[in-house]
Amino acid sequence: MIRRFVSIPSACLMAFAAACGTDDGGSDAENTPLVSAPTDTNTVGAGTGPSTPVTGTPTGPGLQQTTPQATVDGPTGSLGPTASGPGPDSTDPTQTPTSSTDGPSGSGGPGAIPTGPSGPVGAGGAPVGPEGVGGTPMGPEPEPEPTLVTSSPGSYWNVGEVTEMPGGNASVTVTDKRRQRWDGFGGTFNEVGWDQLSKLPVEKQEEAMRLLFSSRDGAGFTYGRIPIGSSDYGVSRYTLDDVQGTDYEMEQFSIERDKMLLIPYIKAALKVKPDIRFWASPWTPPPWMKDNGAYDRGNMKSDDMTLAAHALYLSKFVEAYEEQGIRIEALHPQNEPGYPQDYPSCAWSASTFTKYIGRFLGPTLEERGLDTEIWIGTMSNSSSASIVSSVMGDGNASKYIKGIGLQWTMDGSASQYANNYDFPIMQTEHRCGNYPWESGTFKSGGAPNDHAYANESWGLIKGWLEKGVNSYLAWNMVLDTKGFNLDEVRPWPQNALLTVDTGSQSLNITPTYYVFRHLAQYVEPGAYRVDVSGNADAVAFENPDGSIVAIFHGGGGDSQMTLGIGGTTVQFTVPGNGWATVNWPAGG
Numbered sequence: 203m204i205r206r207f208v209s210i211p212s213a214c215l216m217a218f219a220a221a222c223g224t225d226d227g228g229s230d231a232e233n234t235p236l237v238s239a240p241t242d243t244n245t246v247g248a249g250t251g252p253s254t255p256v257t258g259t260p261t262g263p264g265l266q267q268t269t270p271q272a273t274v275d276g277p278t279g280s281l282g283p284t285a286s287g288p289g290p291d292s293t294d295p296t297q298t299p300t301s302s303t304d305g306p307s308g309s310g311g312p313g314a315i316p317t318g319p320s321g322p323v324g325a326g327g328a329p330v331g332p333e334g335v336g337g338t339p340m341g342p343e344p345e346p347e348p349t350l351v352t353s354s355p356g357s358y359w360n361v362g363e364v365t366e367m368p369g370g371n372a373s374v375t376v377t378d379k380r381r382q383r384w385d386g387f388g389g390t391f392n393e394v395g396w397d398q399l400s401k402l403p404v405e406k407q408e409e410a411m412r413l414l415f416s417s418r419d420g421a422g423f424t425y426g427r428i429p430i431g432s433s434d435y436g437v438s439r440y441t442l443d444d445v446q447g448t449d450y451e452m453e454q455f456s457i458e459r460d461k462m463l464l465i466p467y468i469k470a471a472l473k474v475k476p477d478i479r480f481w482a483s484p485w486t487p488p489p490w491m492k493d494n495g496a497y498d499r500g501n502m503k504s505d506d507m508t509l510a511a512h513a514l515y516l517s518k519f520v521e522a523y524e525e526q527g528i529r530i531e532a533l534h535p536q537n538e539p540g541y542p543q544d545y546p547s548c549a550w551s552a553s554t555f556t557k558y559i560g561r562f563l564g565p566t567l568e569e570r571g572l573d574t575e576i577w578i579g580t581m582s583n584s585s586s587a588s589i590v591s592s593v594m595g596d597g598n599a600s601k602y603i604k605g606i607g608l609q610w611t612m613d614g615s616a617s618q619y620a621n622n623y624d625f626p627i628m629q630t631e632h633r634c635g636n637y638p639w640e641s642g643t644f645k646s647g648g649a650p651n652d653h654a655y656a657n658e659s660w661g662l663i664k665g666w667l668e669k670g671v672n673s674y675l676a677w678n679m680v681l682d683t684k685g686f687n688l689d690e691v692r693p694w695p696q697n698a699l700l701t702v703d704t705g706s707q708s709l710n711i712t713p714t715y716y717v718f719r720h721l722a723q724y725v726e727p728g729a730y731r732v733d734v735s736g737n738a739d740a741v742a743f744e745n746p747d748g749s750i751v752a753i754f755h756g757g758g759g760d761s762q763m764t765l766g767i768g769g770t771t772v773q774f775t776v777p778g779n780g781w782a783t784v785n786w787p788a789g790g
Contacts, residue, residue: 346787347724347785347787348361348362348785349363349364349784349785349786349787349790350362350363350364350774350782350783350784350785351720351782351783351785352775352776352777352780352781352782352783353713353716353720353777353780353781354756354777354778354779354780355653355713355779355780357777358711358713358716359716359719362774362775362782363774364772364773364774364784365772365773365774366770366771366772367764367771367772367773368770368771369771370764370771370773371764371771372736372764372765372766372771373736373737373763373764373765374734374735374736374737374738374740374763374764374765374766375734375735375736375765375766375767376732376733376734376742376750376752376765376766376767376768377732377733377734377735378732378744379732379733380730380731380732380744381670381730381731381732381733382620382670382671382672382730382731383672383728383729383730384672384673384725384727384728384729384730384731384743385424385425385626385628385672385673385727385728386423386424386425386479386673386722386727387421387422387423387424387425387673387674387675387676387718387721387722387725388423388424388425388426388427388478388479388673388674388675388676389414389423389425389426389427389675389676389677389678389679389699390426390427390428390429390433390631390675390676390677390678390679391426391427391428391429391464391467391468391471391679392429392433392435392436392464392678393432393433393435393436393437393463393464393467394435394436394437394678394680394681394682394687395435395467395678395679395680395681395698396463396464396466396467396470396680397437397463398680398681398682398702398704399467399680399702399709400463400466401702401704402702402704402707402708402709403707406707406708406709407470408470409709410680410700410709411470411471411473411474412474413700413711413715414471414474414679414699414700415471415474415475415478416474416475417475417723420719420723421715421718421719421722421723422475422722422723423475423478423722424478424479424673424727425478425479425480425481425673425675426468426471426478426479426480426481427480427481427482427483427630427631427675428464428468428480428481428482428523428528428530429464429482429483429484429485429537430442430482430483430484430485430515430516430519431484431485431486431487431488431546432485432486432497432546432688433485433537433546434485434543434545434546434547434687434688434689435678435681435687435688436546436688437463438688439497439498439545439546439688440459440497441484441486441487441488441489441497442455442456442457442459442460442488442515442518442519443455443456443488443515444488444489445488445490447490448490448511449488449490449511450507450508450510450511451511451514452511452514452515452518455515455518455522457519457522457523457526461526465523465526465528468480468528469526469527469528472527472528479531480523480528480529480530480531481530481531481532481533481534481577482519482520482523482530482532482533482534483533483534483535483536483537483579483580483607484516484535484536484537484548485537485545485546485547485548486498486500486546486547486548487502487512487515487548488515491503491508491511491512492548497545497546498542498543498544498545498546498547499542499543499544499547499548499549500542500547500548500549501542501548501549501550501551502536502539502548502549502550502551502554502558504551504553504554504557506561506562509554509557509558509561509562510562510566512558512562512563513558513562513563513565513566513567514566516533516535516563517566517567517570517572520533520567520572520574521570521572530574531574531575532574532575532576532577532604532605533563533574533575533576533577534577534578534579534580534607534630535550535555535558535559535563535576535579536548536550536555536580537580538580538581538582538583538586538609538610539555539581539586539589540581540582540583540585540586540589541582541583543689544689544690544691544692545687545688545689546688550589552588552589552591552592552593553592555589555592555593556589556592556593556596556599557599559576559593559599559602559603560596560598560599560601560602561598563576563602564576564599564601564602575604575605576602576603576604577603577604577605577606577607577628578590578593578594578603578605578606578607579605579606579607579608579628579630580607580608580609580630580631581606581607581608581609581612581615582608582609582610582611582612582631583610583611583612584611584612584614586612587612587615590606590615590619594623603625604625604626605625605626605627605628606619606623606625606626606627606628607628607630608627608628608629608630608671609629609630609631609632609633610631610633613629613665613666613669616629616666616669616670616671617669617670620669620670620671621670626672626673627670627671627672628671628672628673628674628675629666629671629673629674629675630675631675631677632659632662632663632674632675632676632677633658633659633662633677634649634677634678634685634694634696634697635649635650635655635658635659635696635697636649636650636655636685636694636695636696636697638692638694645695646693646695647684647695648683648684648685648686648695649681649683649684649685649695649696649697649698649701650697651683651685651697651698651701651710651712651713651714652713653713653779655697655712655713655714656712656713656714656716656717657755657779659714659717659718660717660755660781663717663718663721664739664741664755667731667741668741676699676718677696677698678696678697678698678699679698679699679700680698680699680700680701680702681696681697681698681700681701681702682701682702682703682704683701683702683703683710685697685698685701697712697714698712699711699712699714699715699718700712700715716781717781720753720781720783721741721753721783723783724745724749724751724783724785725743725745725751726745726746726747728745728746729743729744729745729746729751730743730744731743732744732750734752738754738763739754739755739756739757740752740753740754740755741753745788747788748788748789749768749785749786749787749788749790750767750768750784750786750788751783751784751785751786752765752767752783752784752786753781753782753783753784754776754781754782754783754784755776755780755781756776756777756778756779756780756781756782757778757779758778758779759778760775760776760777760778761775761776761778762774762775763775763776763782765784767784767786768786768787768788768789768790770786770790772784772786
């Protein structure tokens with residue numbers, strides 16, 4: 203018997219556009235000359251020339267696969283079911299973590315962005331498409347989900363067929379051996395992402411949000427990470443309390459800058475998925491809280507007045523965002539505290555981090571009646587292990603901890619923490635690829651966003667899953683086609699899931715987006731990872747309703763797979779150098 207289902211397209215309703223500029227505090231991504239879309243990308247928009255529509259999606263305006271163009275050559279616990287991270291921006295294996303204050307400091311001031319013809323989108327908003335706010339169905343009932351989706355180089359997201367083989371012998375079997383609970387996939391909101399999207403027509407902005415957050419027409423991301431102040435993908439450097447001198451009482455605290463780009467970006471996503479789970483972390487505290495008085499590099503001061511002010515700073519952020527209809531579920535006190543870099547960053551010692559959580563952040567959140575969780579995050583390199591050990595070894599600090607956020611080279615500690623602590627472990631930032639220290643492959647002129655990075659991404663995600671993390675976050679969801687950040691000392695163009703080409707007014711879907719979607723769309727929060735026996739490069743999950751999702755990566759050529767799943771044997775083809783997702787219904 204052959205099972206075949208087709209997906210149905212649905213339009214996305216959401217609108218927002220914002221104009222922005224920069225001050226002299228950092229580089230301006232929008233002034234970087236644009237190039238043609240990278241190889242292996244798909245394009246959303248009114249594509250010209252031959253194109254192969256994605257199954258179930260009309261040609262012409264909308265979602266299309268385009269002929270590959272020239273590459274850019276040249277250069278449970280808590281936080282409920284849960285995962286995310288700062289920037290691949292900071293973990294360079296060739297660098298020695300340091301707490302020194304040398305290196306160039308951030309320049310420029312708060313970097314106010316001129317207001318444009320835009321304003322924040324209202325929280326919640328009207329129902330979007332057939333999904334609707336709160337998940338209320340609107341319009342016709344959706345057709346059943348497909349049981350097979352495949353992707354291969356140059357041909358992504360194709361609905362296919364599986365053939366049932368009653369009594370057949372399976373070479374690979376999804377077992378009932380449960381591993382960790384699964385809480386969800388997600389990505390990071392950065393100013394540059396919305397700055398680029400706002401230059402596209404509204405319908406393409408809407409499509410981008412559906413591709414990322416719709417569980418019916420996209421990856422269905424569960425989590426969103428929010429930077430507190432500028433990340434290295436801010437349009438320019440800033441914090442939420444940039445003052446001359448000090449401001450221990452946070453009298454000058456303000457999220458007005460966030461209302462221009464970050465909050466509209468977040469609210470655009472909320473229109474598609476109203477129950478996104480948000481967590482936040484700063485890349486740098488206000489410069490006056492650091493020993494070098496700058497946005498870049500430097501160390502967090504350890505005196506009581508500064509730490510108390512920082513706890514108030516994070517608390518006011520939570521309160522201000524709540525007023526915008528955005529609930530911050532958890533705080534990670536510092537992005538990569540072991541890596542001061544030439545973009546917004548800050549080093550923390552283990553003793554200061556521990557003192558801060560136990561004596562200041564935890565009590566301040568309690569005193570202000572906030573139920574926002576505190577996670578040890580985001581830890582990115584081996585020196586960060588001392589912070590985890592220090593916090594968890596201190597009774598006053600550890601009582602406040604509800605999870606651990608890990609990224610980059612901390613994957614070696616994930617299994618240990620998953621086994622030792624009774625709370626979720628989140629992979630907080632997917633590596634961005636295109637590494638400057640790998641001279642043979644580094645593209646200095648722009649991020650490649652190619653199929654090779656998609657293959658790398660599969661290996662990274664699978665590896666973290668097998669180490670027991672409960673959630674996994676992408677880094678930049680949207681960038682321009684080049685992907686440069688604020689670091690001008692060591693320029694590093696980084697990959698993203700979607701890219702914007704303002705010259706052609708196109709939204710490009712990168713191969714790595716499809717890797718995330720193959721894993722994320724049909725795996726529901728509350729699922730459990732289950733073992734796969736046999737010789738296959740695969741991971742599998744059992745959803746709360748009993749349905750099973752198994753994702754396979756193919757080798758050098760197409761391969762026939764005979765799979766035992768849910769008490770049934772099915773056969774299908776895994777594309778060479780590609781992916782196949784089998785989405786098997788409960789009792790199917």
